[in-house]
Amino acid sequence: MNRKITLILLFCVLVAACDTFPGPTLRNEFATEVEISILYGNGSRFSSQWPSCQTVFIGATEAGRFGQKEKHVSVDQISIIIEEEVVLDFNREAINRLLEKANAEKGIPIWVLDRSGVHFSTDRKCSISQ
Secondary structure (H helix, E strand, C coil), X not given: CHHHHHHHHHHHHHHHHHCCXXXXXXXXXXCCCEEEEEEECCCCEEEEEECCCCEEEXXXXXXXXXXXXXXXXXXXXXXXXXXXXXXXXXXXXXXXXXXXXXXXXXXXXXXXXXXXXXXXXXXXXXXXXX
């Protein structure tokens, strides 16, 4: 019995050691389409138009989802733009504070972006009607 528990714990430690936090998942809950601009730690930038209720993972991964990036590259700035006006802008320090708050949440929360700023939700459905 002890050997079985030890093997399970060893496996969990191994998985946890290999897993690095890839980055947040964001959802546009503005009533309109937004442009999101991401600045990565390696200096690359990616921008995209997101319709209302669009949910996208923005972290750096080897697979290279959402723009040009590499493994272990930080997200240094997130800007939300509506009609050429920056309505939300988060620098690296603000992103790190949000990461700490998100880590305190139960589950893996989505970062919901709206006029009030950012709040966290584990609800996978958009709260605005389309």
